[in-house]
Amino acid sequence: MQIFMRRFADVLAEFLAGFEAGMRAAFGPAALGLMLLLALPLAATAQAPAADAPVRFGILPLGGAFESRSDWDPLLAELSRAIGRPVSVLSVNSYEALEQAIQRNEVDMAFLSGKMALDAVTQRRMKVVAQVVRHDGLPGYRALLLSRKTPPMHSLKHLLDQPERWRLARGEKQSVSGFIVPQLQFFLPNHIAMETRFQSEIVGTHQTNALAVANNEADVATNNSADFERFRQRFPAEAERLQVLWESELIPHAQIVVRREYPAELRTRVQAFLVAYGRAKGPRGDAERVVLKSLHDLAGFVAADNSSLQPAAKLAYQLAKQNAVTAQWVNDAARQARLQRIESVYAEQAGVLKDLTP
Known part of the structure; x- marks a missing residue:
């Protein structure tokens, strides 16, 4: 069959x-x-998955592809035993590669941050089952701008006065803290478009971007509070050369999403496993907590549904609207048409995010 x-x-x-x-x-x-x-x-x-086919888990690339995979392997091995199905891993080097794999239906379950999770749910037939929790207890993290502590560029005034003078290291456009939030909350309000105003740019992971600034290959980099904390532990000498120039408002944590084609019973079992992971007492719980700590110092997971993506939808809406307002158009009718389309997409997303079943 x-x-x-x-x-x-x-x-x-x-x-x-x-x-x-x-x-x-x-x-x-x-x-x-x-x-x-x-x-x-x-x-x-x-294209519904066969009952004995592996569940293909896609990993958001936060460090390197190998590093991300090795961090997740122990948890996914336990998940496989809990749901009685094999779990295979897809670990890639870029947001774009993971997004393309999702579009080709090569991913059944994934660890995704705001914009990518939003697209997976609203465009790629996936559902949110859980959201990560960190040890600091905050409901999110913050986007950062990093620079070296030493001249010539070591203050926000230097950055804003002459953006064309500096080299930027940023995340991919799907990255919430590496692109969307810095663009929306800092650069565009200061009449700077990240893609066009800098002398040059490097597009990479938070780790590679921080290293680029520390090693004088770039002057300013986007990052986030969770990744920079991890960077300090792994690269203490390089981190000592860096400073935080700016930080954003809180950004909601990443989600775990699962394809809708899977039975609700299986999605519920995945959710139950994640919520329980790391909460047991004794040696097993201790071992699970070590695994969680390696995953960007996570404390565990909480049950979540599609409504957890409402903040991500609002951020994407605000950025699209800001871009439409500030862009050059042939006439006002073209601008208004674009704004109406943005409102329509946002309304459609809101409808999808009202589906709160596991």
């Missing part, structure tokens, strides 16, 4: 590809969009 379903999925994919080309030629994109929308339930059914 499993082989049949896989072959059926292949045949369906070939059919839809040919169907798309024919419909586009015959009726144009509008009719094509409607017909493909009607075909989506069938495609989703064909």
Whole structure:
């Protein structure tokens, strides 16, 4: 049966590809969009995961790909035993690579931060089951801007007076603390677009960006309070050369998401395992807490649903609106059309985030 379903999925994919080309030629994109929308339930059914197939877990790249995978391996081995299914790991080097894997339906469960989790839930048929908790007890973390302590650029005034003079190290555009929040809460309010105003830029992980500033390969870097704390432990000499220039408002912690195609019973078991992990007393609980500490000093997980992504949706909405207001347009009608589309997308997201089932 499993082989049949896989072959059926292949045949369906070939059919839809040919169907798309024919419909586009015959009726144009509008009719094509409607017909493909009607075909989506069938495609989703064909791609439902087989009962004995591995659950493919995607890891947000916070350090290196190997480092992220080795940190998660012990927890995922326990998860596999708890749900009675094999769990395989997809660890990548960039947000974009993980996003593309999710789009290709190569990920069934994932550890994602705000914007990526939001897209997975609103566009890629996933559901939130848990949210991480840190030892500091705060409901989130803060985006940071880092610089060296020594001249020439070592204050916000130096940064704002001549942004074109400095080299920037930032996160990918999907990164909440590496791009979205610094852009929204600091750079755009000061009439600076991160992508265009600096002398040069490096796009990398929080660790590589902090190292770039410490080693004088960049002058300012985006980061966050959780990752910078970890950086201080792993690279104390380099961290000593750095200072925090700016910090944001609190950003909600990352989520664990699972594909909707999985039975609700399995999603509930995943949620129960995560919530219980690290809470037991005795040697087992001690071992689990060591694993959690290696995962960016986590204290554990709490049960969550799609509504936990409402702050991420609001951040994405605010950034899109700010960009639309400040961008150059051929006329005001074009700007208003873009703003109306932003409002429409935000309303659609709000509707999806009202689904609070596990």
